[in-house]
Amino acid sequence: MEGGKRPGMTDVARLAGVSHQTVSRVLNDHPSVRPETRERVLAAVEQLGYRRNLSARALVTRRSGLLGIVSSGSWRSGPAGTLGALEQAARSAGYFVTVAIAPEPDPARHAEIANAFVEQGVEGVVVIAPTPGVAEVAQALSTQVPVLVVSAWDPPDDVATISVDQRGGARLAAEHLLGLGHTDVVHVSGPTDWFDAAARVEGWHAALADAGVRPRPDVVGDWSSDRGYAIGHELLDDLPTAVFAANDLMALGMLRAFAEAGVRVPDDVSVVGFDDFEGAANYYPPLTTVRQDLRALGAAALGALVEVIAGGPALPRRLPATLVPRASTAAPRSAR
C-alpha cells in the first residue's frame, strides 16, 4: 500500500533537471514555461507518481478549496439528491466538500461543528436547516465564514438563503383541489417547528383564503407514515372531500387507513401529498403530489454559495415547486 515517502516537488525537480519553482509552474499551468520543459516535468511527475500536497498549498495560499456542508440528522427524504447535486456542483466549481451532521437541538455539537469547519479552513458552508435548531448552526458560522442556508426560512438578517418555494407548492396543491371543486378540505401538516411545515401551512391557508374557502383546522403530524395512518383513521368518522398531506409518507399512511376502511380514493376522498417521494407514482392509487427538485436545489445552492464567497449579495431565492397530478385526486362526489 505504501512505498517510502511521498515524493515532493523538489524530487520531481531534481529528476527533471529544473527548479522546484518550474515544477510548480507546470502544475498550475502557468503560461510562461517552454513546452519542452513542461514535457520533461510531466514525465518526471508520472515516473515518480507525484501527487501534490494540498495541505502545503492551502497553508500558503490561504485557500483550502474546501466547502463544508451541514446536514441534519432528522432530515427526511432526499438529502441524497440534494447532497449529491451539491457535491457534484462543488467539484465542478473546483471545491471539495466535507460533511457534518447536526443532530437536532444540541448547541454544544453545533459549536463543535462550526469550530471544526473553521479549523479546516473551509471557504464557505452550506447549512441545510429544516428547523430552528439547525439554523442556529448557520448563525454561529456566519460570523466566521460565508454561509448559505438551504431552508424555507426568512433569515433574521443578512444570511443568504435558498429553498424550494414551499408556500407556492402548498398553494399549488390548494388550487388544484379548489379547481376540482373541493371546499371541505383539511391539511395534515408536519411538525410546526419545521420551516417547511410552517411554510406549507401558510401557503395552504393563503390560497384557500383567496378563494374564500375555510378549511378545517389543521391536523399536526410528524412526517411519518405511521402517524399518517393514525390520522387517516381519525378522519374516517367525518370525512372531508379532500386531504392535503404535508408529505407523501403521511399521505401513504392515510391511503392505507382509507383502503382498510373501504373508503375509496379518489371517489370518496381526494389525497394530495408533497415531495414526490420515491414510489409515490406507484402508491395505490398513484399519488397526486407537489414535486421539489432537490437536485436543482443542490446545484443552485452551490451556485449561490459561490456568489456569496465572491462577496455577492445575499438575495433570498426560491425555486419553484411543481404539481404532479395523478390518480389520487378527482372532483368531489357532490360535484358529479
Next chain:
Amino acid sequence: MEGGKRPGMTDVARLAGVSHQTVSRVLNDHPSVRPETRERVLAAVEQLGYRRNLSARALVTRRSGLLGIVSSGSWRSGPAGTLGALEQAARSAGYFVTVAIAPEPDPARHAEIANAFVEQGVEGVVVIAPTPGVAEVAQALSTQVPVLVVSAWDPPDDVATISVDQRGGARLAAEHLLGLGHTDVVHVSGPTDWFDAAARVEGWHAALADAGVRPRPDVVGDWSSDRGYAIGHELLDDLPTAVFAANDLMALGMLRAFAEAGVRVPDDVSVVGFDDFEGAANYYPPLTTVRQDLRALGAAALGALVEVIAGGPALPRRLPATLVPRASTAAPRSAR
C-alpha cells in the same frame, strides 16, 4: 464576516507571554505544562478568537485527520442513514469526512476522485460500491491509501469489505415463504450487475434448493417501482402463490398492479420485499420485508476502516439482515 488576518500561535504566545511551543502544548494537552500557564494561554486563545490551522498541522504531522467517502450516484435507498452513521462514527473517532459521488461507470471520473482524495491526504477511504464499476475505484485507490469497501462483493484480493448479509437476507425471505407453504414462487431481481442483486438471487436459490423447491425463472427488474408495476402486470396472466421482490420499491409497484387487477394480497398472492424502505410498513397491505440496518452498517464500516488504517487484517464482515413479517404474506390458498 472577517477581521484582518487570522491570529496564529505566535500571536497567542505573545499575548500570553509564553513561547509558541507552549501554546502548542496547551492545545494538544500535553501533560507537562503548569495549570496556571495553561489558563493564561487559554485566556489568550479566547481573547484572540484563535483557531488552529489544520493545514499547517497536517503538513508537518502527515496526518490530515480526513477520511474520504466515495458514494454512488445510483445508490438507491438509505445513503442518508449510512452516510450519517459513517460521519458520526468518524467524528467520534476524531476524523473529518469528505465525500465524493461517483456517477455510475465512468473510470475517468473514478480516477479523478481517487486523485483528489490522495492529494487531500486522506488517511483512509470508504467506498460504497454497489456495482463492479464503482468497485474499480476501490481497486485503484487501495494501492495508495487504506480502503474499506461497503459492498456485497467477494473482493478479489486483500481489500477489506463489509456489508449486510444479502444472501442471508434473501434466504430469510425464502424460508419465510417456504414456512408458509409456498412452492410456486418467483423472484423479481435487481439489475444483475449489482452485487446486492446477485447476492439476493443466490441466497434465494440456495434456500429453495435446500428445501427441494424449484422456483420459476427469475424476472430481472431495475429497482424502480415503475418496473415493479410493469412486472406485476406481466405476472397476472399466470400468478404464482408468492413473489419475492429484490427491493421494496419494486414490491410496491407490484402491489399496485395487483390491486388494480383486483388480485388480493396476501389472499391471492404473497409479496415479500427487501430493505424495509421508508413507508413499507404502511403500504397496502403492509409489506413483509427484509430489513437492513444501514446505520449499523455505516458505523461498522467506519470501525473496520479504522482497523485497516491501524494495519489490522482485512477480514470480510457481514452484518445480519432481519425479516420483518407484516401483512403482505400468508399461507397460499391451496394450504388453507
Next chain:
DNA sequence: CGATCCCGTGTGAACGCTCACAAAGTCCGG
C-alpha cells in the same frame, strides 16, 4: 549597435505548525 523589454527560469523567504533538543527551574536524598 546599445538600450529596452519580455520570456523562461532560478533563488530565497514565508505560510503556521510540530518535532527534537536544549535550557532553566524544582525537588529530593545523601
Next chain:
DNA sequence: CCGGACTTTGTGAGCGTTCACACGGGATCG
C-alpha cells in the same frame, strides 16, 4: 548543600508549497 532526576519552558529547524523578485538571453526598437 550538592548532584541527579524530573518538570516546565524555550529555540531552531523543517514539513511542501507558493510568492516576490532577480537573472540571463533573445528579440525589438530607435
